[in-house]
Amino acid sequence: MHSQPSEENVLAEALFTVSPTGEVYTRNTKLDREQTPVITFEVIAADIGQPELTAVVTVIVRVEDINDHAPVWLFPEDADGHRSRVNVSCYTTIGTLIAQLRAVDPDEGVSGQVRYAISKGNEAGIFSLDPNTGDLYLVKSLLDVFEKSQANEIDKFSNSVLKLDAAKQKSNEKWAYDTSEQKNKDQEASKIK
Structure with missing residues (x-):
């Protein structure tokens, strides 16, 4: 044969x-x-x-699928080639959706489902991240946070890094991505770069 x-x-x-x-x-x-x-x-x-x-x-x-691919972050690229920068005015209203963070996983079924979590940089509880959709919301006034943390500072800009994780549903594996946010006290509008 x-x-x-x-x-x-x-x-x-x-x-x-x-x-x-x-x-x-x-x-x-x-x-x-x-x-x-x-x-x-x-x-x-x-x-x-x-x-x-x-x-x-x-x-x-x-061929049956196995959990062999990590989630991949999808971020639009700005003019500087950065894929992770979100600019938010300190005057942004509480409850505003400031970014729609997305990751995809080519695995099939449960192995391809992604959940989201903030793993670092949100100690003050400024942001809320929907674990199912990746929608990032402002839940505390940035102006109040900046006034408290920089009472003696004259800087017009402040930077912080928010670390986000995308992990597979029902899995302990995590894939991290650092997202930088830049807040400008002089700008009224919030935008995603």
Whole structure:
């Protein structure tokens, strides 16, 4: 018994082998569902009689997904090439949606679902992040925070770093991304860069 040679079978021949008893085995190669979710090939069985008689069967292999990809952050790129900067005026109203943070995971099912969390930089409780959507909201007045923390400072700008994690649903694995925020006391509008 052997694989029938054809152009369609080239990939299958690289990935699988058929034993003399008709069992299909994977070669020592990794299958990736994101690259090839289904592999179809034909196997031919031939007897040793004269004339030789054959039978062909189509084998369909559906590759099951495993949790093998980390979430990837999707941020628009600003003019400076930064993908993580969000500018927010200190006059921004409490409850304002200041950023829609998104990450995607190419894995299928639960392994491809993403949850969001602020893991660092929000000790003052200024922001709230929806764990399911990645929407980032202002929940404390930035003006009040700046007045309290910089009572003796004359600087017009203040920077802080907010560290966000995207993690797979029902998993302890986390993939971190630092998001810088720049607040300008002189600007009224808030915008995402």
